Amino acid sequence: SRGVKKLHQMGLAHSDLSYNNILVDPVTKSACIIDIDGLVVPKLFPPEVIGTADFIAPEVLKTQHLNLTDPDRYLPNQKTDLHALAALIYMYLLRRHPLRGGKIWDLDSEKDEILSMGEKAMFVEHPEDPTNHVKTDQLRKWDTFWGDPKNIPYTIVGPYLSDLFKKAFVDGLHDPIRRPTANEWETALLKTVDLIQPCHHSACTEKWYVFDNTSTPKCPFCGTPHQGSLPVLDLYFKFDDEVWKPENHRLMVYHNQYLFKWHVSRKVIRNENLTMQDKMPVGYFTFHQGKWVLVNQSLPGMKDITEQKEIPPGSMVELTDGKKILLSADEGGRLIYVTMANQ
Structure with a gap:
């Protein structure tokens, strides 16, 4: 978030944020954004790629068939970076994709991909519209825990991040101006760090969880109540x-x-x-x-x-x-x- 914030403050856009271009070292807790030869500088360096499959903003995919010079064609910019950043944070924390749900829009898999990630893109945890909710029977057996939002809904990340996920994938999914900025993500992540609690169960796979704002908190991963x-x-x-x-x-x-x-x-x-x-x-x-x-x-x-x-x-x-x-x-x-x- 900080790296993207810095790029955007300088008027630049990365244009291809994805898990291939962000290196994280869990030992030193450092992260590095690479592959910045595709940087977009308005009026100077136009975008060369449209992005990586899981992270292309819906408006870019929806208009990719248009000519590059067509005024209705959306090309990577800071707002599309903000879609990719939100998708990355969601995937890092929840280990599933925010738009890959149960709805099939077209039997032709290529067309379906372009629709489900573009024009028809919809949050898999949309609070009012269940169209694209995950179907448990479609999950591969090893995905059932993290892949099923019924087990681990996005709200377990706490109030600050939940709010931004809703802004990114409900309000701002097809309205780029409403997407949270990198600075908002940074602030929400830091505030969320202040909400985490250690789990009391020695065999818990996650070991930490975000306080759920109740008077009787428990770990959402293993169900152990706070002692x-x-x-x-x-x-x-x-x-x-x-x-x-x-x-x-x-x-x-x-x-x-x-x-x-x-x-x-x-x-x-x-x-x-x-x-x-x-x-x-x-x-x-x-x-x-x-x-x-x-x-x-x-x-x-x-x-x-x-x-x-x-x-x-x-x-x-x-x-x-x-x-x-x-x-x-x-x-x-x-x-x-x-x-x-x-x-």
Whole structure:
């Protein structure tokens, strides 16, 4: 998402984003976009390819039979990149394709491919229209778990990403201007990382899941319920002197979860410009003697608003239901409100 954001900020389009052109190293957690000899520079370098099968935007496929100079012909651009980016993120997280469902539009397989990915393209998890929903009996036997959205619906990725998937594959599928930008994906992915919980089952294949916003959370992959109480922290920012507003960002707590500067202050934005100093944790959460506590490592102005007590660096505060903790008194500093789930 960051790489695509950077390209688009420079006025460029990649034109062929796909799993062949993105290399991910799971060990160093780094990703690299390659094959940029097909970069599209408006009015200078026109697109040379229309893309890779699973990732071509519907409008490009639908008009590919027209002449290159035809004004109705759609060619790869930033908006088609955004379709490919959404499809990539969906496939990485859910291990299936967002448009390859149960509907057959034409008995000729080539025509069917062009229709189902082009003019007639439809989200396999469309909330109102079941036309292209996955038919379980068509799945190959090893695909039945991830391939069937009834087992793992797209909503398990949490509220921020679900919202963008709906925007990309329902609202924006045939209306390119409504597709989420790369920056929106980056923000939603980062907020979602703050919602993940470790699964308590040692044999769970996934080991982590996104908190489902219920008072009795459980792992959607193996069905194991969460054990013990679970602090949910909602971040608030100071709107004016007396008013604090919710940030629409929440931090889930688990044993040895960290607190970072980008949680503490609105002035620190979690993007590619963070310094090594900014990436150092400023506090951590731990389950200590039967209680959840936040340990302040280096924040000078932390304060327990509920008890009206300072929390100096090196000390800790217990997380209890309804507790308010000011993380920083500086401009842009946030307040956390604690809710205890699963009590």
